[in-house]
Amino acid sequence: MDLPIAIFLVVLLVFVLTALFGAPYVPSSNKEVKKAFKNLYSLGRKDLLIDLGSGDGKVLKTAHEFGAKSIGIEVNPLLVWISKFRLRKFKDTQVLCRDFYRYNFPAETTVVYVFGDGRDMSRIVRYIERQTTKLDHPIYLVSHAFEAEGHKLIKQYRAYFLYKISPEKKEKK
Numbered sequence: 571m572d573l574p575i576a577i578f579l580v581v582l583l584v585f586v587l588t589a590l591f592g593a594p595y596v597p598s599s600n601k602e603v604k605k606a607f608k609n610l611y612s613l614g615r616k617d618l619l620i621d622l623g624s625g626d627g628k629v630l631k632t633a634h635e636f637g638a639k640s641i642g643i644e645v646n647p648l649l650v651w652i653s654k655f656r657l658r659k660f661k662d663t664q665v666l667c668r669d670f671y672r673y674n675f676p677a678e679t680t681v682v683y684v685f686g687d688g689r690d691m692s693r694i695v696r697y698i699e700r701q702t703t704k705l706d707h708p709i710y711l712v713s714h715a716f717e718a719e720g721h722k723l724i725k726q727y728r729a730y731f732l733y734k735i736s737p738e739k740k741e742k743k
Contacts, residue, residue, distance in 0.1 A: 597625060598685060598714065602728070603632045609727035611681060611710050613638040619681045622670045622694065627653030627663075629683050634660045638681075643670035675701045675709070682735075685714040692719060695735070703737040711735050 607613050613636035621629045624642025626649055633640035634657070642665040644650045650667040657663045666673070671693075675682075679701070686694050695711070695718045702709050711718060711733040718733045725732040 598628050600628055600632065602730075603629055604635070606712065606714070606727050606730040607632060607636060610712055610725050610730055610732040612636075613681065617680045618676060618678045619683060620675055620679055622682060622684045623686065624653060624665060625649050625685075627657050627665060630657055630663050630665065631660070634663055639663070639678075641666065641676070643668060643673050645669055671697055675705060677705055679705065679709055681710045681712060683712045683714075684716075686716050688716050691716040695719070695721065698735050699738065702735050706737055708734050708736040 613619065613633055615637045617633070617636075617638035619629070619633040619638050619640040621633075621640060621642045624630055624644045625646075627642055630640045630642045630653065639662040642650075642653055642663070644653065644665060644667060647667050650665050653665040657665065682698055684694055691713070698709060698711060711721075711731075713731045713733070715729050717723070717731055718735070721733045721735060723731055724734055
């Protein structure tokens with residue numbers, strides 16, 4: 571088998587396996603992501619954005635342009651490599667290769683971005699709820715294309731939705 575064909579098949583296999591175990595890779599538009607943050611949540615130096623399923627790092631780059639720190643969590647090793655290469659000069663940006671359900675948000679997390687999958691959105695929201703409870707402070711959720719059922723929509727810009735996910739209240743005994 572020719573080397574280019576073998577490389578193509580390996581890359582294809584990585585993308586197919588990733589899609590089977592999570593959302594498929596769908597690139598975001600730089601322009602639309604910037605407009606969404608301008609209209610929904612004004613990122614700044616005080617923010618730490620977590621991008622769940624960060625793909626090629628476009629959202630992380632946008633966060634950097636707004637002055638925010640960011641962490642991308644991506645399960646596809648090829649996309650992690652591409653992101654790390656594209657963002658190599660940004661000291662305030664990290665990309666981790668892992669399943670985001672096994673990642674605990676840093677204490678300073680203020681915003682989560684997700685371009686999820688309809689079949690997984692309720693699980694993603696429950697995961698974010700657990701993280702806010704651990705951190706004991708609310709986190710803003712910017713979701714592309716899918717709503718967070720059970721949470722009050724703060725604002726919408728085109729196919730982007732903004733929610734404030736608050737910690738669960740613990741009963742006092």
